[in-house]
Amino acid sequence: MPQPEKELTPDGSPQEWFGAELRYWRKRNDGLRAAQLGPMVQVSPDVISKIEKGRYRCRRDLAERLDAVLETGGVLTRAWGMVFGDADKKRSDADSGRRQPADGAIQVRAGRMLGGETSAPLLGSVPPVDRRAFLATTSLAALTPIDLARLVAPAAPPELPKRIRPTDLDQLRHVADALHRWDNAQGGGGMVGDFASRSMQWAVRLLSVDCPAHLRTELLGGIARLGIVVGATHFDAYAHDAARVAFKIASECAEEASDWWLRAKTYSFLSRQATWLGDPDEGLTYAEKGLVRSDRLTPTIQAMMHSARARAFGKMHDVQGTLAAVGAADDAFARSNPIEDPSWMRYYDEAQHHGDTAHALFDLSIHADQDPGRAAQRFRKAIAGHSDEYARSRGISNTKLASLVMAKGDPMQAITVGHQALDDVGRLTSRRAADDLRELRSFAGRHRGLEQATALRRRITATLQA
Template identity: 80%
Template sequence: MPQPEKELNPEGSPEEWFGAELRYWRKLSGLSAAKLGPMVQVSPDVISKIEKGKYRCRRDLAEQLDEVLKTGGVLARAWGMVFGDADKKRRDADSAPMGTVEGTIQVHQGRMLGGDTSAQLPGSLASVDRRAFLAYTSLAAVAPIDLARLVAPTAPPELPKRIRPTELDQLSLVADYIHRADNTHGGGGMLGNFASRSMEYAIQLLTVDCPEQLRPELLAHVARLGIVVGATHFDAYSHDDARVAFKIASECAEEAGDWWLRAKTYSFLSRQATWLGDPDKGLTYAEQGLVRSDRLTPTIQAMMHSARARAFGKMHDVQGTLAAVGAADEAFSRSNPAEDPPWMHYYDEAQHHGDTAHALFDLSIHKDQDPGRTAQRFGAAVTGHSDDYARSRGISATKLASLIMVKGDPMQAITIGHKALDDVGQLTSKRAADDLKELRRFAGKHRTLDEAAYLRQRITATLQA
């Protein structure tokens, strides 16, 4: 007579929670550990040890288990939450800086680059809630992050019993606030934590009873919130959090049938992939966002072609970049703000010039393409951005200074670099910080210039502040 299986404690540790999930799906399929093991090319003892939290499941094994147990990808996503997060922490520890650079420059601006801005809040949802979340999102590959743990405050807000227009208005107000704060100050610090909590609450709203006529609006509002939350995490280099938010946004937009929001999510997925060194994936995302471009406004088309141009630029594909920039310019020439949703109003002439200039930057630096055209676009972006878009203005100014430092008059570049620091030094933006590091590196090539040395020292002091 077979012995009864040991009762599991899914709250004991992340590994034990993962094991409990495996047992849940195994039993749902009517399989014993002895039968399941050979089906995924491991011993029954390995299955038992994983279920008890005593064995570290491999990613490929989790994927095999998903396929055999027909979970819809739940275990692979759970693997990312449990084991992927541990891998990420080890990688972060291995890459931590071993010391600080000496600097004696007094910098009155400088709040950027603290420690890890994606610190998780204590607490977690019950296992059944996590399972429901994993099953609901049906994402192909969730990043190694437990979204539930990210945003569970000590006393989470009480959910309504039924969705009303009031909840939709609140989602809109929160998304507007995060968007403004992100563009003005950057995505780091407290904003990232607030954004995460807001996203978790929005996800929970999807489980609340909702009148049929309000369901598409609810999905669209969650999608829009996911976009701004993802953008905030992207700027703070919390890339796993950003990817999850963008994926949720894309699914909600798809279900809502909102082609405009769908394109916006793919625009950000494209930009993130390109930024992380995978322009081929970035180009794929951009092309996906342009599906049925006839349903997109000219402004949104221009945004998507700019994303394509950025990907081609990182590939150093001259013809592809120039063609994509041309397509973006042509679409933007037909832009009519009255046709655009309110959340697209940020994409004005300054934004368009900045986005396309970023695409051309790599060609000017690496492929000896005309730097004047790139500089002109960056200059228009710097001039056109208001204080509400201080981050975009600061980043464009930094890139302009880098371009001129390499291809033009270094003294002019130094002047522009100091002005860029006035904006960038006030931000909590790791993207802006990386651009400053690039400028510092380019300035280092002018070692005979005392002014270049001073700019480098000021950049170093700003990054450390």
């Protein structure tokens, strides 16, 4: 009987993160085993295992073969540039100023907030002291390449300074806030997504700029905040690989800044992304990680994390788990005090809370034959509470409500709600919103004898093709 695979620690070092990415793509291929994958890419199964555990330096040509066999779309080759591309040169430069241990062991952080420093023989890994500069010069390879000269964006990120100043931190916050507004109002596609990529490139480069010690924590927090916003934008546009890289950078910066709030927010999005991509078990794991030391989180942030748990349980069709998580989210939100929250949590108001928990209850109504009224009531509160500033959230809630009523209630009422949803969603560049429209069209297809349902389906098709 096969032994269970060793749990990986992707946050330990860039090399371990690369190994975790390899395992993720291997297991996506019908649970392909390392023993099967090795011969397919002309290496031994042991090499695959060691790369996944962060104990072996993957070659670029091997990364290219892995991409071809696993059909990743070039993810591992791009990530190779981030993890290994300039590592030899950087290590050589660093070695010139210090002596390395004879056995090749290096200090690898297990995370400033949750773990101590441990010594591990990670061949070819980058010492933690170099990791910030390493990310600054190489992580751009993992983002979607773009021709900056041809971009037309709502605004351009500022040029790099020679030394970090308080005004640079203000600009960093301004870019994150602006991108957050555009994403929520318009969706993550088109120019908004292009600007997100440029902004992330700029922010990562800031890590290599000389920074006074008293500004370092604020700089890391600002980059973590922007990474979350950029990741969310790419997630909405289904640029999932770029989103994952942005979230990983955000997580790394939040950890180093010892910012528990930003750390939780990052895990909240990683949870939502995993659940959306059909892996609610991984989504639940991320949500649980975000709730570590929940006593250090504000009640609003706790409610956000419990909502992520609820959405994962909902996708599992786990009735008791979902209801318990929704209850925990409600209890935390009832203790919410906006004065205690960071400014970037202001979006998580009553409308957002009801919308997030309604999504979890929607899955129970559709797939576990639970009362649709609970989800419908929450969707209605979300729709009523969202302003034009959050047109995407309002449109998605309207679409899900229409699908719920179309499947479980009065189709004529669902048609009215569906047209209201299209008024919002039709103006967005959101792949998530588009998929929800396809789901509504499918539910409307159950009422082919109803002329109004046919008209709604046609309008949805026209909107999707526009």
